[in-house]
Amino acid sequence: MGQITLNKVRKAFGDVEVIPPLDLRIEDGEFVVFVGPSGCGKSTLLRLIAGLEDVSSGAIVIDGKDATDVPPAKRGLAMVFQSYALYPHMSVRKNIAFPLKMAGLSKSEIDKRVDNAARVLNLAAYIERKPGQLSGGQRQRVAIGRAIVREPSAFLFDEPLSNLDAALRVNMRLEISELHNTLATTMVYVTHDQVEAMTMADKIVVLQAGRIEQVGSPLDLYRTPSNKFVAGFIGSPRMNFIEGPEAAKYNAHTIGIRPEHLDVSNTEGAWKGVVGVSEHLGSDTFAHVLDTGLSEGMTVRASGEVALNHGDTVFMTPQPDKIHRFDEQGLRLS
Amino acid sequence: MARKVTSRRMAIVTVVAWAVGFAIFFPILWTIITSFKTEAEAIASPPKFLNFHWTLENYITVNERSNYFRHFMNSVVISVGSTLLALLIAVPAAWSMAFVPSKRTKDILMWMLSTKMLPPVGVLIPIYLMFRNLGLLDTRTGLVIVLTLINLPIVIWMLYTYFKEIPVDILEAARMDGASLKSEIIYVLTPMAVPGIASTLLLNVILAWNEAFWTLNLTAAKAAPLTAFIASYSSPEGLFYAKLSAASTMAIAPILIMGWFSQKQLVRGLTFGAVK
Numbered sequence A: 001m002g003q004i005t006l007n008k009v010r011k012a013f014g015d016v017e018v019i020p021p022l023d024l025r026i027e028d029g030e031f032v033v034f035v036g037p038s039g040c041g042k043s044t045l046l047r048l049i050a051g052l053e054d055v056s057s058g059a060i061v062i063d064g065k066d067a068t069d070v071p072p073a074k075r076g077l078a079m080v081f082q083s084y085a086l087y088p089h090m091s092v093r094k095n096i097a098f099p100l101k102m103a104g105l106s107k108s109e110i111d112k113r114v115d116n117a118a119r120v121l122n123l124a125a126y127i128e129r130k131p132g133q134l135s136g137g138q139r140q141r142v143a144i145g146r147a148i149v150r151e152p153s154a155f156l157f158d159e160p161l162s163n164l165d166a167a168l169r170v171n172m173r174l175e176i177s178e179l180h181n182t183l184a185t186t187m188v189y190v191t192h193d194q195v196e197a198m199t200m201a202d203k204i205v206v207l208q209a210g211r212i213e214q215v216g217s218p219l220d221l222y223r224t225p226s227n228k229f230v231a232g233f234i235g236s237p238r239m240n241f242i243e244g245p246e247a248a249k250y251n252a253h254t255i256g257i258r259p260e261h262l263d264v265s266n267t268e269g270a271w272k273g274v275v276g277v278s279e280h281l282g283s284d285t286f287a288h289v290l291d292t293g294l295s296e297g298m299t300v301r302a303s304g305e306v307a308l309n310h311g312d313t314v315f316m317t318p319q320p321d322k323i324h325r326f327d328e329q330g331l332r333l334s
Numbered sequence B: 001m002a003r004k005v006t007s008r009r010m011a012i013v014t015v016v017a018w019a020v021g022f023a024i025f026f027p028i029l030w031t032i033i034t035s036f037k038t039e040a041e042a043i044a045s046p047p048k049f050l051n052f053h054w055t056l057e058n059y060i061t062v063n064e065r066s067n068y069f070r071h072f073m074n075s076v077v078i079s080v081g082s083t084l085l086a087l088l089i090a091v092p093a094a095w096s097m098a099f100v101p102s103k104r105t106k107d108i109l110m111w112m113l114s115t116k117m118l119p120p121v122g123v124l125i126p127i128y129l130m131f132r133n134l135g136l137l138d139t140r141t142g143l144v145i146v147l148t149l150i151n152l153p154i155v156i157w158m159l160y161t162y163f164k165e166i167p168v169d170i171l172e173a174a175r176m177d178g179a180s181l182k183s184e185i186i187y188v189l190t191p192m193a194v195p196g197i198a199s200t201l202l203l204n205v206i207l208a209w210n211e212a213f214w215t216l217n218l219t220a221a222k223a224a225p226l227t228a229f230i231a232s233y234s235s236p237e238g239l240f241y242a243k244l245s246a247a248s249t250m251a252i253a254p255i256l257i258m259g260w261f262s263q264k265q266l267v268r269g270l271t272f273g274a275v276k
């Protein structure tokens, strides 16, 4: 079981309110990602769930029991830290065994579970090494191993991949998703990287300044962002926003159109501009189009290799059913 | 090309490092050499470096005239005793300052350090009178107390910087792993702090061993440590350089040997935890 409910949870450090009162429900077995810009309170929220910070007011309910005043050791949750937080003086084996030792399991049971975790995570070859003798990716695996052995009711991850290089990050992302499929345990995952959020989550919670901007499945957020912030934060490259007369044509203060929803032509289209920088990735071509006469430069995405070169004149036409409309407050108009 | 420059630079750095190291070590080396000379050769001009008549007579005389072993034991008791007592006070103090700091923690640390800026003579008279009235003059207990107090700020500072280096994440990880406060301290905190505590202990033993102001002023005969043993060969009986050197060599030998064998810990201690 791993069902977590936050009721009017609020957190202030001194006079600074970092998390205004907030409600959230995390279902058993769900993969929930908290995403938002740096400093928006993601870690704080995760630490409140973990019990490493005390709530200023409100209640945290885990599996139907009020856990607000339960110390972290007793909440039955496991956490993977950004810094890995391995015990530097213990071997990999001892690190993974530590939570089991604390739980008072028998020696043989501990050995069995540690060996099993080491096998699943490909750590068997390093089991007697100290953390200092491991690479970043291996340390990450040990941290995950330490979390899974005690079979917690939920896992908490705080930006676990941000210290890894890009290739490893993609690998570990898949491994964690795979782990979630096998264990089917609740996972709460914090990241500032919307790609991680989109690829891993069952449910994304978008945070800004401690407030929940939107909760939904990755495709919900992609298709129907409830405000400009979410629209701009989810999706890469970022959504283009247009204000002024062009937006007024659609009865909106601002309209948003994703780069992949603009059709590009050399001869005709709704908006005209000049190609500035273009990025050729092979699979896609991204072009930044300037001098459009719109409120800001536009990014367009064309599939495959397309001859969009610096200085070319291009025409762009938005796909009509993919236009997002927002009011003055940035809220979605439907 | 780049490699050549680097190796030449390496050579220069090596030479400079050895030169500086030798310059620092030279007075000690000279003392040791002088201790094997006769009194006449010790003051010969120009000084003789190695080409003199080597003799052990200074050591023999010094051992006949003074009780080296008693001074040695006094030094051991005073330096180790004051260090252990200081650690006993400093560990919990530094612990709470590092892990549960309050608004005033930084101020308290600075205030403690500021007491080291006071010249000790400034408080010699009051402390001397207090010691006299309490019957602590010329006792090991008195010296243990005074050296504990003298070195306490440094001990707390050193431990504080070590404890600060222990990432809070790791302690929190232990909490998440189900460790009680007791288990957290026994299995996680203490093992991680041991190197810091060890180098603090070593450095403080050395500081206390070499402390010469209070040990000279508050002792007469009974509790006098090796510093007093050296001092007794300086002025009153005229200048006997060779014997003075022999006494000095005997006084610093134990701490030199200890320092040699604990070099790694000491370097960590002297850099106050700045390097890992």
Ligand SMILES: Nc1ncnc2c1ncn2[C@@H]1O[C@H](COP(=O)(O)OP(=O)(O)O)[C@@H](O)[C@H]1O
Pocket (backbone or CB within 6 Å): A013, A018, A036, A037, A038, A039, A040, A041, A042, A043, A044, A045
């Ligand atoms: N212990 C603390 N004391 C005071 N302010 C804090 C503390 N921890 C976090 N904050 C503040 O709370 C805000 C949110 O921090 P955090 O949750 O770490 O953000 P994120 O993880 O989203 O980057 C930041 O403005 C940060 O400065």
Ligand SMILES: [Mg+2]
Pocket (backbone or CB within 6 Å): A042, A043, A044, A159
């Ligand atoms: Mg964070």
